Amino acid sequence: MAKVAAFGGHNGTYESGANGNGLTEKAETKEAAQIATTYAKSCGHTVINGFGKSLNERIKYANSENVVAVLEFHANAGGGNGAETLYCAGIASAKADAIEVSKAGAIKGLQNRGAKGDTSTRHGRLGIVRDTKAPALLHELFFIDSASDVKIWKANKKAIVESITKAWLQSQGLNAVPKSSSSKPSTPAKPATSNSYKNKKLVSKTAGLRFYKKPSWSDKDVAGSVGKGSGFPVVIEKVKVGTAHQYKVKNSKGATYYITASDKYVELKNK
Numbered sequence: 001m002a003k004v005a006a007f008g009g010h011n012g013t014y015e016s017g018a019n020g021n022g023l024t025e026k027a028e029t030k031e032a033a034q035i036a037t038t039y040a041k042s043c044g045h046t047v048i049n050g051f052g053k054s055l056n057e058r059i060k061y062a063n064s065e066n067v068v069a070v071l072e073f074h075a076n077a078g079g080g081n082g083a084e085t086l087y088c089a090g091i092a093s094a095k096a097d098a099i100e101v102s103k104a105g106a107i108k109g110l111q112n113r114g115a116k117g118d119t120s121t122r123h124g125r126l127g128i129v130r131d132t133k134a135p136a137l138l139h140e141l142f143f144i145d146s147a148s149d150v151k152i153w154k155a156n157k158k159a160i161v162e163s164i165t166k167a168w169l170q171s172q173g174l175n176a177v178p179k180s181s182s183s184k185p186s187t188p189a190k191p192a193t194s195n196s197y198k199n200k201k202l203v204s205k206t207a208g209l210r211f212y213k214k215p216s217w218s219d220k221d222v223a224g225s226v227g228k229g230s231g232f233p234v235v236i237e238k239v240k241v242g243t244a245h246q247y248k249v250k251n252s253k254g255a256t257y258y259i260t261a262s263d264k265y266v267e268l269k270n271k
Helices: 025-042 055-064 094-105 124-130 147-171
Strands: 003-008 046-048 069-076 083-087 112-117 136-143 200-204 209-212 222-226 234-241 244-250 256-260 266-270
Touching: 003 025, 003 055, 025 046, 025 069, 025 136, 025 147, 055 124, 069 147, 083 094, 083 124, 094 112, 094 136, 094 147, 124 136, 136 147, 200 234, 234 256
Parallel strands: 003 046, 003 069, 069 136, 083 112
Antiparallel strands: 083 136, 200 266, 209 222, 209 256, 234 244, 244 256
C-alpha cells in the first residue's frame, strides 16, 4: 500500500478557477479528485485530498504526509480542445509519465494535446509540480469553454478519470489494479512453445521495480525490488494476474518470484 495525493485544482477557499458552459473548474476538479480517490483506494492505496486548502497549503500537505506521488486536476480555458498533462521539466522521467497520463485522458473523443514541460514561475499553478517532494503531475482534463469538450466530459467523466488514475499509478510503479480484480486466481498464459523462455533472462528497465512472493499485485505480497539493469537469470513462464500478466522467475539461488511482464518495465534478453 502506498500513500498518494489526488488534488482538485482551485479548491482553496479563495482560489478562483475558470468557468464556462454552466460548469466551474472548482466543482469539476473536486469531483475528478474524488473519482481518482475511489479508484486508487480500490487498488489498496491511501489517498489524501486537501479540499479547502490553497495551492501552497496543498504543497505543504503533500510534503508533510510524505506521499509518494501527486496528481492535481485542472480544467483548461482560453480557446482550444482536449486534454494535456503538465510536468516539471527539471525532473527526470516526468516527461515520460506525463505522456502516458495525457494519452490516458484523451479518450471518448477528447484530443490528446500531449505533455507540456515547464520550469518557469509565470504560472502559479505549476508550483504543485515544482515544489512537492514527491513526483507530481498536473492534468488538464478538458477545455471548460469548449462546448464539445464539456459534452464529452459530462457523459464520460468517470471513465476518463479512472483511465488517467490507472496510468498515473502505473507510471509510478504502483498497483493500478482494483483489489477485486487482483484477487482473482492466476491462470497460465499460453506459451508459444514449452521452452519459450529456456534461454532468456529478465532485466528491469527501471529502478525500484517490485517483485512478489506469489502471483499478486498486493503490497503485502511484495518480496523486494530490483534496480535498473538487474533482474532474474531464469524465466519460467508468463501467468495472468487479474487483468495483467507477470513472469514467474527464479533468482540465482533458485528462489521463485513473480514480476510484471509489461514491456514498459522489463525486457527479456538472451543469456
